[in-house]
Amino acid sequence: MSEAIGFVPQIFQRFVIDGTYHSARPYGSGHINETFLVTAQANGVARHYIFQHLNASIFPDPHPVMRNIQHVTDHLRKKLAHLSSGERDRRVLTLIPTREGGVLVDDPLLGNWRAYRFIEDAQTFDILETPQQAFEAALAFGTFQHLLSDYDGPPLVETTPDFHHTVKRFQAFQAAVNADPLGRACTMAAEIDFALRHEPLAHTLIDLKASGAIPERITHNDTKLNNVLLDAKTGQGLCVLDLDTVMPGLSLYDFGDMVRSACNPVAEDCPDPSRVIARGDVFEALVAGYLKGTAGALRPIEKDHLLLSGQLLSFECGLRFLTDHLSGDTYFRIHRPSQNLDRGRTQFALVASLEAQCNDFLRFIPRS
Template identity: 45%
Template sequence: MAEITQELIENFQFEGTYTEGVPYGSGHINDTFRFTFQTEKGNRRYIVQRMNKSIFLKPEELMENVVGVTSWLKKKITENGGDSERETLNLVPTKEGKSYYVDKNGDYWRVYLFIEGATTYDLVQNKEDFYQSAVAFGHFQGLLADYPAETLHETIVDFHNTVDRFAKFKKAVDEDAFGRAKDVEEEIRFVLERESLAHVLCDMLAEKKIPLRVTHNDTKLNNIMIDDVTGKAICVIDLDTVMPGLAVNDFGDSIRFGASTGAEDEKDLSKVACDLELFELYTKGFIEGCGGSLTETELDMLPMGAMTMTFECGMRFLTDYLEGDHYFKIHREGHNLDRCRTQFKLVKDMEEKAERMKEIVNQYR
């Protein structure tokens, strides 16, 4: 790493003298480091990342997205009187003025200013954190509401194309490459009975009933920086999956993950349900953060977003199980099956609570 570190120091516009480089964070996709430089004004820290080319096949396009979105956010935040150094990611250019650097091994690197005085959390410490993440992701939507989403690249093609996910699931069932279909007939039937669910939002987008938006596509708590002093969310991070999509899907994925009463791989399904108190908390924060940028139809479809994202995720886990567990990392036999069952239990619970979820949305719209 020392040799690469020197190469990076020589090629990015760092300030000061390099003093330290350490691995940083809990991300599983990119290799992330924190570099410290000594300047006349004290320490200056940076986030340095090697992008994962096996997942992001076109890093140049990914970085075009990041540059476009962060530049837009910086402008909007400044116009609103905010602190653009803390409220959005700030790329540090190379000495050639580019947003990324390709090292001698062909690896792609980028550098961000380190956001001081703020922390990310992998797990919800308290309900306020969940609410703050909702406000932050809603605010992200609001700031980018008039960004031309169609100009963004799809960093992962068909990522939330639920119709395509359904087709891939059916193919996995038909091929049954690992002879597992006979053991999961109930789960397969669950998906097949809900084919129409895979179409609802995709069809609405195709019919222009809901707009194409800039979406984050990984709306977990640990992609929000919380101010250490105020406890308020200040910045949305990890913009690698920012691409054109549906705002209701960003909302829905947060509910899928954050409002569940059980872990994503909980074996005891009696522990798994959609917590309506947490659903309400997130709904309130998200709508508030959006600041009126969502259409009436999008607001109507927020519960459907939660149901669709949960269904899609469960379907993906089941597809991976049928295909021999090659995509999601597993830590035990049948791990993907456990994951898919929790998602399907959540879907069923959401179906039963759909009317109440709609009432909650109506309360805050």
Template identity: 35%
Template sequence: MIEKVLKAYGLEYLECEIEPFGNGLINQTWKVSAKSGKYILQKVNTNVFHSPQDIASNTLKIKKYLDRVSPQYLFIAPATTTTGLGVFEDNEAFYRLFPFVADSFTVDAVTEANQAYHAAKQFGKFTRILEAFNPHDLKVTIPDFHNLSLRAEQFTLALENGSQERLKIAKWAISQIETFSWIADQFKELLQENSLKTRVTHHDTKINNVLLHVGSGIGLSVIDLDTVMPGYFISDVGDMMRTYLSPVNEEETSLDKIMVRHDVFLAIYKGYMEEMRRSLIFREQELFIYSGQFMIYMQALRFLTDYLNNDIYYPVSHGEHNLMRAKNQITLLIAYTKSEEYFKQIIKEYEADLEISSSKIISN
């Protein structure tokens, strides 16, 4: 199969070295070393992305725009087949080929604040340079992906129709989700008030979706553009909060290891705001901290809903897997919310220092 795919891109299978690459849970990925260079080959998971052609269409539109307005920006667009297509289809399987960026690497977890800073800066830059691009020109690759109102409705249905046994087992998690229901209520209000501007949004801002430079650790570009579509900045910032702040991820079962690293929060704020400060309206800037609550709560909600529905969406390795994931995210949400006043103080002090520094530059 891979032989046929490579041939579609003008590569000779027998002349290529092929090896599995990365540990992504959605798409199957290989690194391909050929005479003409190195590439990343992916098989698109059509169970998640029902229309891979939409992803290819979005990427092509963005590439054409960036080639015109910001040609120096490193945009990792897929190569085209010998027939000029952005995705290769064979027996309802879809593949795409990307150039491998030399002297780059990714990390799977934030181990130091500097990594969070460079990642946040890259995600902010990506949205900023596409500010004049009409986000509604993009196809929606996963409908309602970050629609918290829909997730809340699905949770309510799970409470009514879910497993009675699991409803009893998940009593603590359910009560916590209901305690934090104000987060979903606020999201609904924000939409009614038109407080959030629709932008080109990445929607999957995990640290391993940023290329870092091997020598300096500086961010080079964002990758994994499958979920790039119209959205709100709280999705991107919130997902960084959800996946960067704690030293352990959503699979951690020892809840006492879950914590919020304040230096990482500041790094996210600095990196993102350096790029997006002039783009975010005042009300959006006020929602910077809320973005973390928005995404952490939604993920906890999704895990718990899936548990109550007998695990119909997320792959699980045991019967309590999704419940454990939900408890993990609820614990993170509690820690995050307890840090809210400290976050405000961090932002206030940073902005004050920034204003002083700017005044000195102007005076000189």
């Protein structure tokens, strides 16, 4: 277990929280930051919070990230002003202020920390159980994008430059293969060949954006299924999580990443990629939910590339996992040897499955 959990009692004192510290435990399955569910006791009542220890290698300067999150959540709260305060708190993340008046504990010894109010009676899924869950997640992400379509606050910072620049991701993969610092490339001949054959795919959305055919929007950019909270009782999509990468981007990045995370029927790090067969019923639900959530805002050319975006974002993520495996697993946290290799192979298998079922899946997209 990371030593960060030992810092939580000290960090707790730095936030404005009613009550006394009781306990903390690791929470969620994120690859980047360390997340803990923290329990406080106030007048005999347990209250829960989410504490996150930010990954300093990924976010060396977390202040622009936190400003983005503040701007976005403030805008969302204004857009949802018609709801009761209790309902609004279930649909928008609530940052806990620090005793210094900010929203980030920036400590040279303990690291960078933030805290959110925990949303009760809600859950996330790493692997979805029903197409209805896919619909609700897509609806939530589409609505999130729609609510931000009239954002007029301070410009959002590009917190992770070139995050979905697939051409640069491909180039980074090539560089890692050529450098091969740990001698791992010799075990990846099939994956390297697959990547080289799919290089043209990496250029597709980049070129469309450069031509002006696809507009830039404010997007989430990390629309994994487990970044949406669903109501534990009704199954309704409630709240979009993990706002670190909310910045200007393409709607197709968001949709494609949903396809990548939701249409895969097995765990992301499944050691047997032959089990990866993209689910058509889930893809159909994602299309319906996302189009409903974005409320007619997508251009015909964006809808025409919905399926391709799933192939592209799966390919991109596979490149990233394999690049990290070749480079010594320095970005995505691993819990066993070759976990990033298995993650990359699963993503490439999903690309192949989406390609094989292309004609069937295209039937689920309304004609422009």
